[in-house]
Amino acid sequence: MKTLFDYASRECADGLFPECDVPSAAPSSVLGAEFVRSRAPRIPNLSEGDVARHYTALSKLNYGVDDGIYPLGSCTMKYNPKLNEDAARISGFASLHPRVDVSLAQGALGLLYELGKILKSVSGLPSVSLQPVAGAHGELLGMFLFKRYFEARGESGRKRILLPDSAHGTNPASAAIAGFSVTEIRSNERGTVDLDALRKELDSTVAGIMLTVPNTLGIFEENILEVTRLVHEAGGLCYFDGANLNSFIGRARPGDMGADVFHFNLHKTLSTPHGGGGPGAGAVAVSAPLVDFLPVPRVVKAGDEYRLDWDCPRSIGSIHGFYGNFLVAVRAYAYVLQLGEEGLRAVSENAVLNANYLMERLKTTYRLPYDRLCKHEFVLSGEGLPNHVSTLDVAKRLIDYGVHPPTVYFPLIVHEALMIEPTETEGREALDRFAEILETIAREAAEHPELLHDAPRNAPVRRLDQTQAARNPVLTYPFRAEG
Amino acid sequence: MRYLPNADGDRRQMLEALGLRDVEELFSDIPAAVLAKYESTGLAAKSELEVRDALERAAAANEGSSRVSLLGGGIYDHYTPSLVGHVLARSEFYTAYTPYQPEISQGTLTAMFEFQTLVCELLGMELANASMYDGATALAEAVLMADRIRKRGRVAVAANVLPQYRRVLDTYAWAAGIEIVDVPFDATGRCDWAKIPEDVSGLVVQTPNAFGGLESLAGVKAKLGDALLVVATYPIALGLVEPPGSFGADIVVAEGQCLGLPMGFGGPLLGLFATKSDYLRQLPGRVAGRTVDADGKTGYTMAAQTREQHIRRERATSNICTNSALCALAATVYLASVGADGLRRVAQLNLAKAHYLADGVRRIRGAKLVFDAPFFNEFVVRLAEPAGNARARLAEAGFVVDDPAELEALGVGNALRFAVTERRSRSELDRALAVLGGKR
Numbered sequence: 001m002k003t004l005f006d007y008a009s010r011e012c013a014d015g016l017f018p019e020c021d022v023p024s025a026a027p028s029s030v031l032g033a034e035f036v037r038s039r040a041p042r043i044p045n046l047s048e049g050d051v052a053r054h055y056t057a058l059s060k061l062n063y064g065v066d067d068g069i070y071p072l073g074s075c076t077m078k079y080n081p082k083l084n085e086d087a088a089r090i091s092g093f094a095s096l097h098p099r100v101d102v103s104l105a106q107g108a109l110g111l112l113y114e115l116g117k118i119l120k121s122v123s124g125l126p127s128v129s130l131q132p133v134a135g136a137h138g139e140l141l142g143m144f145l146f147k148r149y150f151e152a153r154g155e156s157g158r159k160r161i162l163l164p165d166s167a168h169g170t171n172p173a174s175a176a177i178a179g180f181s182v183t184e185i186r187s188n189e190r191g192t193v194d195l196d197a198l199r200k201e202l203d204s205t206v207a208g209i210m211l212t213v214p215n216t217l218g219i220f221e222e223n224i225l226e227v228t229r230l231v232h233e234a235g236g237l238c239y240f241d242g243a244n245l246n247s248f249i250g251r252a253r254p255g256d257m258g259a260d261v262f263h264f265n266l267h268k269t270l271s272t273p274h275g276g277g278g279p280g281a282g283a284v285a286v287s288a289p290l291v292d293f294l295p296v297p298r299v300v301k302a303g304d305e306y307r308l309d310w311d312c313p314r315s316i317g318s319i320h321g322f323y324g325n326f327l328v329a330v331r332a333y334a335y336v337l338q339l340g341e342e343g344l345r346a347v348s349e350n351a352v353l354n355a356n357y358l359m360e361r362l363k364t365t366y367r368l369p370y371d372r373l374c375k376h377e378f379v380l381s382g383e384g385l386p387n388h389v390s391t392l393d394v395a396k397r398l399i400d401y402g403v404h405p406p407t408v409y410f411p412l413i414v415h416e417a418l419m420i421e422p423t424e425t426e427g428r429e430a431l432d433r434f435a436e437i438l439e440t441i442a443r444e445a446a447e448h449p450e451l452l453h454d455a456p457r458n459a460p461v462r463r464l465d466q467t468q469a470a471r472n473p474v475l476t477y478p479f480r481a482e483g
Numbered sequence: 484m485r486y487l488p489n490a491d492g493d494r495r496q497m498l499e500a501l502g503l504r505d506v507e508e509l510f511s512d513i514p515a516a517v518l519a520k521y522e523s524t525g526l527a528a529k530s531e532l533e534v535r536d537a538l539e540r541a542a543a544a545n546e547g548s549s550r551v552s553l554l555g556g557g558i559y560d561h562y563t564p565s566l567v568g569h570v571l572a573r574s575e576f577y578t579a580y581t582p583y584q585p586e587i588s589q590g591t592l593t594a595m596f597e598f599q600t601l602v603c604e605l606l607g608m609e610l611a612n613a614s615m616y617d618g619a620t621a622l623a624e625a626v627l628m629a630d631r632i633r634k635r636g637r638v639a640v641a642a643n644v645l646p647q648y649r650r651v652l653d654t655y656a657w658a659a660g661i662e663i664v665d666v667p668f669d670a671t672g673r674c675d676w677a678k679i680p681e682d683v684s685g686l687v688v689q690t691p692n693a694f695g696g697l698e699s700l701a702g703v704k705a706k707l708g709d710a711l712l713v714v715a716t717y718p719i720a721l722g723l724v725e726p727p728g729s730f731g732a733d734i735v736v737a738e739g740q741c742l743g744l745p746m747g748f749g750g751p752l753l754g755l756f757a758t759k760s761d762y763l764r765q766l767p768g769r770v771a772g773r774t775v776d777a778d779g780k781t782g783y784t785m786a787a788q789t790r791e792q793h794i795r796r797e798r799a800t801s802n803i804c805t806n807s808a809l810c811a812l813a814a815t816v817y818l819a820s821v822g823a824d825g826l827r828r829v830a831q832l833n834l835a836k837a838h839y840l841a842d843g844v845r846r847i848r849g850a851k852l853v854f855d856a857p858f859f860n861e862f863v864v865r866l867a868e869p870a871g872n873a874r875a876r877l878a879e880a881g882f883v884v885d886d887p888a889e890l891e892a893l894g895v896g897n898a899l900r901f902a903v904t905e906r907r908s909r910s911e912l913d914r915a916l917a918v919l920g921g922k923r
Contacts, residue, residue: 001589001781004597004819016564016821017829021909022839024831027723030838031857035697037725041604045822048566055570055594055816062590064578072580079486080578083531088747089568092542097554098749100547100883107544108748121524133616133750134805136792144658173792173802177627178658182797220512252513256520267805271486275809276591277581277769278614279751295654317654321557321619321647321738322749334538340528343484350487350494352509357497373512399587407583410793427488428497454777459586461782469774469786473763475610477600 001061001460004054005477009044042479061460062276063404069426069434073377073407073419074168074216076246076268083338084272084331093330098322102307108326109306112299115333116283122245122344123262124255125285131295131324135243136170138263138282139210141295142239143178144316145261145286146207148293149237152314158207158236164193166216166411171241180207187413191217191370193227202230208237213254214244216411216419217370218355218377228258237261237290245269246351246423247375250344260287269347270332281328295319350424351376354431358422361435365442369414377421379414385442387449391416394441396455396463401437484528545748550883551911555861555902556693557618557645558749559741561719561829562906564820567743567813577809581769585784586776591808592783595771598815605721605818606735607728608757612768614811615754615803618738619648622687622715623655624756624767624801625734629685629711630661631765631800637662639683639710641674643692646889648715652687672696672854672863672895676706685711685734690727691720693893694854695861695900704731718742718755718814720859722830734758743817744810753810763787767801832905833860836912840903843916850919853898861902863895866919870897873919880918 027036046054064070070077088094096108116128132138143161150158161175165184172182183201188194192215209231214220221227228238240259246269254262266272267280274280286294296315297308308323339347352375359378363371366380382391395405395418407419422431444451456462489497498506510518529537542548552560571577575590582588582595595613602611615621626638640652642665656663664683669675672694679686686707690698697720704712713734714727719741727735739753740746758766764787772786792799821829837860844850849867866873870887877884885900903912 001593001783003593003600004815005600009822016825017562017832017905020832020835022835022912025835025838027831027834030834031697031724031859034699034701035724035857037721037723038729040823040827041601041721043601043604043818043821043823043826045824046819048564048820051816051819052566052569054819056573058590058593059570059573059575060590061587061593062575062579063584063587064575066574066578070580072583075580077580080574081486083535085572085577087535087538090539090542092539092545092548094548094745094747095560096545096548096748097552097560097746097883098558099554099556099885100545100550101878101886104547104550104883105545105748107541110544111538111541118524118526121522124520124522134803136802136804137616137620140802144654147658169791169793169796169799170802170804172797173795173799176797176799177655177802179660222512222514225514225516248510248513250524251510252517252521256517257514273577273809274580274805275577275807276579276588276594276812277808278805279616279807279810280805296650317657318647318650319620319654320750321617321651321752325750326748327745327751330538334534336526337529337534337537338486338531339484340526341523343528344524344526346484346487349506349509350489353489353494353497353506356501356509360501373509375512395584396586399584404587405584424487424489428493430488456586460589461586461780462777464585464776464782464784465774466784469772469784470789473770473786474773475596475599475763475770475786476603477596 003477004044007044007046007050010046068403069430070404071406071420071422073421074243076421076423078271078423079425080271080273081335084334087334088327088330093327106306109299111333112323112329113301113306115329116299118336119264119283119285122249123285124253125262126288127291127294128283128285129294130283130329131320132282132284133320133325134278134280135263135265135282136174138284139170139174139241140177141284141319142261142263143174143180145290145293146237147178148316149290150207158205160206162201162206162209164211164215165413167210167212168216168241171210191219192221192223195223195226198227198230202234204235206234206236208239210239210241212241212244214247214375217379218374219370220375224257232258243268244376247348249348250341251348260290266328266332271335272328272331279325279328281325347424354422354424354426358420358431358435362438365439377419379411380418381414382416382418385445387445389445389449389452391418393452393455397441397452398437399456400458403434403437547883551881553882553884553901555900556885557647557738558746559902559904560746560906561741561904563743563817566820567816570816571809571813576812582785589782592771594812594815596773596783598811599771601815601818602755602757605718605726606757607726608735609760610763611757612766612770614807615756615768616807617752617754618715618736619651621736621754621756622648623652625713625736626652626656626661626685626687627659628734628765628767629713633684633710635682635684636660637664637683638685638687639664639666639680640687641666641689643668643672643674643694644687644689645693646892671856673698673856676703679706683710685713687713689715691717691859691861694863695858696854696856697724697858700727700730719830719833722826723834724859739810739814742814744813751807751810753807753814764790765800766790768803768806829905836907837861837903840901840912844919847920853895860904861900863890863898863900865898870899874899876918877915880914882915
């Protein structure tokens, strides 16, 4: 594939910007020679058509939710309604500078306030911050809140975060940035937190626990109330990673389960797109003891007017330059207004029904390490496939059939994991077709393993050499030496 | 619900296949006490038409979006070529996930590789990641990285860094146990190099700084010993201004909003993050790399992943996962659209128009620029009258201007900051000058 830098520069870049209507300023005289750029960046000058065609060609090498099922476990790749996109592009939102006086941004502040109210209601928690711009950013905020809470209580000796061994990698990384150490808690044979292992670790050095609910196996912690009670009794706090909210939205609330911090992934549960890896939004809701510590500024309502409140002396400060990813919040708000309460409930109902339906069908073909009711996702194992066929081979073969593979090799506690999350926006026929493909692939593994080992063949590129990419990194375009 | 394709009949058949009678049985693993406590959000479902109308009304209540902007301070009213929006609206890009399956993500990965190259070209650096959340968090990550490398637990920060960057930095540094030492600015509003403390892991400067002044980076690196030079900058300015990399900067970050992103009330934004090749293993965030496929054909994949949270967990260089990929694509298409010549041209327009307004202000009786330092498209003025009065008159005339309170917090009282981009016409600037000069 050609890159931008493989195109020859043309002499046709004029026309985007007007002629200068004020006296021109010579850089060397107004800035001084010291400041004037000595060498132009190597960016070709191209016609608009060149550029349009280049990026259209690139887009065709991608696979998005609009192309078909995208069953990436833990990622909730649901359909992204088009209204969301239109809403975020309304000029009154898109062209609003974050420093305008609040009186000139009442619509935007009102939207943030109202969305915050909805998220409080959905989570059953008393306060929310929309400042985090990604799930991991929400986790980081959560860990900052933990830290400030214990500082305020004079319990800075609480330095340990407990983490189930099924946790997302962002959890331990977020805890570490906030200066906590991580202690892993093993899962029991049912795939949930081992209560005895938890009890053994709970002491006055524990700041709290980070739980993914339901966990990354797609299993709901049946003992969730016991887990949070034990942690609270030991003086700790409970963080809930909300990546999997899609499985219980509209019927259960983290606040009722003992959560002190809960992060939403608006780009998962509330249908704002993933954008090829962002931008997302990771709103955080908190329990009463943590409210004072939330970031500034906060959107508040005084009478009929929305304001930004900076006067929060116990706040941790800010974690984003402004108010979080506002245009992502617009999309989420558009979605949640359309759904309403009934719709929220229908989301979790269909997400869980779809996952269980697919799991039930596939468990006769692939190994299912935890054979029990799942929530919105489930984890199969490619272990035991014949002819040295691996989970990676299955994933790449799925590409040949024109569908996106599930999450693979995660969670780490399942060997050769295939983590499947169909979401509620797939219908029964789509699930049946996906299952048929996986069944066909299992037969191929026995009869024509080379089809899997050599996959993909029906993709823009064949399997890529990751080892070379790691050993001999080429991370920028290798321009030819200037002569 | 039109986003949910299963019909009642489908659901019944699926439940039957599971041997269940009622859909609620699917939730029997959630404690009954939790289910019983659930309270409705009370939200009534609305049609697409109603929601669109409601959002249009909310947007119309943002009067600030249609005013003539002289606002800056890190976010600027630049022009975005039409093509950028059209590429971003392609669902192959915006509905894709992080490219964990490279064979069907070559579009995203190739664009990431182009973006990294463009960032290096712009900032004059060797290595860039695939984006951070925004300029402020990119700076905070840069400070964490500098301290991972030099491990002194102390970082010097110029006092004229934009306040929103400083707020985020303060929070991250507190959590990481890094002490921040202020470096004051001099009479020109620029960092006072004579006051750099010793025994720090790095020095953070921003150019243009919070007053719009260009920091003179020549020779700074030599004053730092082995402390890292961390620079935050403004990409559009670099169409004309020598990039920080030319002065030996070790880490350069920037807010990429100016490269084809809407102001969007401050988000989503785009953090640019670049460093020297030697520091690859300390780099936070994703990186795309070039490799070959099984047939030897060139392709792209995520590279150097052993630094990242999904592999290294608590020992990762950062917890960042989702970043600003689509915003990075916008910046890539923006730069491809304007080219090197267009970038220089747009920078020249900013320079000329800002200096036109500044020259006009200087001619107003009793008015002056507060700092005598070269500037790109933003500067600070003090008038014969209180700043608040002038700002109120500008507001009446349809302009939006920064609140002087922010400058005051930096120790520069009774002053207004003006930013002028290529979007401002001479007649708008003349009108602003007339208001400032007391003429109607």
